[in-house]
Each structure stands twice: as structure tokens, then as C-alpha cells.
Amino acid sequence: MEIKSASFVTSYAKPGDFPAPALMEIAVxxxxxxxxxxxxxxxxxxxxxxxxxxxxxxxxxxxxxLLNGAFYLVDLPGYGFAQVSKAEKERWGEMMEGYLKGSENLRHMFLLMDIRHSPTRDDETMLRYVRILNIPFTVILTKADKVAKSKVPMRVNALMKELVLPGREWLIPFSSETGFGRDRVLARMEEVLSSSSF
Ligand SMILES: Nc1nc2c(ncn2[C@@H]2O[C@H](COP(=O)(O)OP(=O)(O)OP(=O)(O)O)[C@@H](O)[C@H]2O)c(=O)[nH]1
Ligand SMILES: [Mg+2]
Structure with a gap:
């Protein structure tokens, strides 16, 4: 699979605003x-x-x-940001819950974690939530360019154990700087899109 076109479609600030069922979604x-x-x-x-x-x-x-005119990649607001007010955190929680529970078209989640660090409590909460809701997922280990190439497999193994994942195929090391891992993510996207009937 290649990505031939990509464009920004819209932003939503509250769950009630999410688009009507139309195309498959992969969340980030x-x-x-x-x-x-x-x-x-x-x-x-x-x-x-x-x-x-x-x-x-x-x-x-x-x-x-919107990618290839065929599916949405959905950029979700980040969690674990200390300098936000309690009200903002609550708004975040409502929005995520609203999105995850309400999105009938959600087919897969790319759950991003920094390859250099152990998962945070928020990462573990997110993962638990995704498992409870039965959302298929792949862990993307970002900023892979920040560790020596020879250390990447070691970090993948360590995070696989920490997250109690059944195999290495659940994690894809990735760098947006070098494009490392991009082919594997494309392959995963293709799998997701072809296995979901719509
Ligand atoms: N070296 C390196 N830096 C990266 C990589 N990905 C992101 N960054 C840097 O990390 C910082 C945060 O990146 P963003 O993509 O804005 O992160 P985000 O997860 O969207 O952040 P929020 O929107 O605040 O939740 C920026 O300075 C990026 O340039 C990567 O693969 N390698
Ligand atoms: Mg962002």
C-alpha cells in the first residue's frame, strides 16, 4: 500500500460533534x-x-x-500533560471516552510510546482501556532514531515484556525523522483496511 493523498478534514472538540458513520478510522x-x-x-x-x-x-x-480518499487517520489529543487544569483533564477524558465508545468505524489504534522509556501509568491505563473495549491495536515505538540501531531490538523486547504483549509483531519501531518503520506501518494499515468489511 502507498499513501497517495492525504488531507485535513476537520477537528472536533466534543464527542457529540464526531462525524456520522462514513469511512473506516485508524486512531493515533x-x-x-x-x-x-x-x-x-x-x-x-x-x-x-x-x-x-x-x-x-x-x-x-x-x-x-482523510487518506487515499478511503479512510481516516485520527489524531487524538495527548495524555499525561502535567500543565493542564483539572477542567481540561476532565474535558480530555470525556472526549476520549466519547470517541472510543462512540466511534463505530474505529478499526485499529496505533498506540504511540517513546522507544527510550518505560510505559507511563497513563500508557498502561490507555492500553487497558483499548483491551477492555476490544479495539485491535499496534504499539508504535516512536523516536527510534534517538537510540542506536543495534539497540532497537533490545528496546522492542523490553517494551513487549513490560506491556505483556504476546509477540514482537505487536510493536513497530518508528522514526518520523528517518522514515524507519514506515513500511511496516503501511503493511499494518493495509492488513487492517483489507480485513474490515465495510
Ligand atoms: N528525533 C525525533 N523527534 C521526533 C520524532 N517524532 C516526533 N519528534 C519530535 O517530538 C516533538 C513532539 O512531536 P509531536 O508530533 O508534536 O507530538 P504529539 O504527540 O503530536 O504531541 P501533542 O500534540 O502535544 O500531544 C517535536 O519536537 C517533534 O519534532 C521522531 O521520530 N524522531
Ligand atoms: Mg500532536
């Missing part, structure tokens, strides 16, 4: 600053499609990107 979730927006840009090879920032908390809305 993870801690704030882990590289979700960069992942979308890296996959679509459009540097400025999703807004990125060195400061965490850039993406506060649920953003829909």
Missing part, C-alpha cells in the same frame, strides 16, 4: 509529545499536515485526516 493515541502528529506527517510524507510542537499539549482536539 499516546502521551503528549510522543510524536503522534509527526507520525501522521511521516506516514503521509507531508511535513506540515498535522501541527507539531516541541511543547507538549499541541493537539487538543480530535483531528481527522
Amino acid at each position: 493515541a499516546g502521551k503528549s509529545n510522543v510524536g503522534k502528529s509527526s507520525f501522521i506527517n511521516g506516514m503521509t510524507r507531508q511535513k506540515k499536515l498535522a501541527k507539531t510542537s516541541q511543547k507538549p499539549g499541541k493537539t487538543r482536539l480530535v483531528n481527522y485526516f
Whole structure:
């Protein structure tokens, strides 16, 4: 599979606003600053499609990107960002819950985690939630360019154990800087899209 076209469609600030069932969705979730927006840009090879920032908390809305005119890649707001108010955290929780429970078209989740670090409590909560809701997922280990290439398999194994995943195919090391891992993510997308009848 190749990504031939990608465009921003719309943003949503509250669950009631989510689009009516139309196309399959693959969601991108993870801690704030882990590289979700960069992942979308890296996959679509459009540097400025999703807004990125060195400061965490850039993406506060649920953003829909249409790929190949066939499915949505959904950029979810990051979690675990300390400098937000309690009200903002509650809004985040409501939005995520609304999205995850309400999205009938959600087929897969890319759950992003930094390859260099152990999962946070929020990562584990997110993973538990995805498992409870029976959402198929793949863990994307971002910023793989920040560790030596020879250390990548070691980090994959370590995170596989920490997250209690059944095999290495559940994790894909990825770098939006170098494009490392992009082919594997494309293959996963293709699998997801071809296995879901719509
Ligand atoms: N070296 C390197 N830096 C990355 C990579 N992915 C993201 N970054 C950097 O990490 C920072 C955060 O990236 P974003 O893509 O904005 O992160 P996000 O997860 O969308 O963050 P929020 O929207 O705040 O939740 C930026 O400075 C990116 O340039 C990567 O693969 N390699
Ligand atoms: Mg973002």
C-alpha cells in the first residue's frame, strides 16, 4: 500500500460533534509529545499536515485526516500533560471516552510510546482501556532514531515484556525523522483496511 493523498478534514472538540458513520478510522493515541502528529506527517510524507510542537499539549482536539480518499487517520489529543487544569483533564477524558465508545468505524489504534522509556501509568491505563473495549491495536515505538540501531531490538523486547504483549509483531519501531518503520506501518494499515468489511 502507498499513501497517495492525504488531507485535513476537520477537528472536533466534543464527542457529540464526531462525524456520522462514513469511512473506516485508524486512531493515533499516546502521551503528549510522543510524536503522534509527526507520525501522521511521516506516514503521509507531508511535513506540515498535522501541527507539531516541541511543547507538549499541541493537539487538543480530535483531528481527522482523510487518506487515499478511503479512510481516516485520527489524531487524538495527548495524555499525561502535567500543565493542564483539572477542567481540561476532565474535558480530555470525556472526549476520549466519547470517541472510543462512540466511534463505530474505529478499526485499529496505533498506540504511540517513546522507544527510550518505560510505559507511563497513563500508557498502561490507555492500553487497558483499548483491551477492555476490544479495539485491535499496534504499539508504535516512536523516536527510534534517538537510540542506536543495534539497540532497537533490545528496546522492542523490553517494551513487549513490560506491556505483556504476546509477540514482537505487536510493536513497530518508528522514526518520523528517518522514515524507519514506515513500511511496516503501511503493511499494518493495509492488513487492517483489507480485513474490515465495510
Ligand atoms: N528525533 C525525533 N523527534 C521526533 C520524532 N517524532 C516526533 N519528534 C519530535 O517530538 C516533538 C513532539 O512531536 P509531536 O508530533 O508534536 O507530538 P504529539 O504527540 O503530536 O504531541 P501533542 O500534540 O502535544 O500531544 C517535536 O519536537 C517533534 O519534532 C521522531 O521520530 N524522531
Ligand atoms: Mg500532536
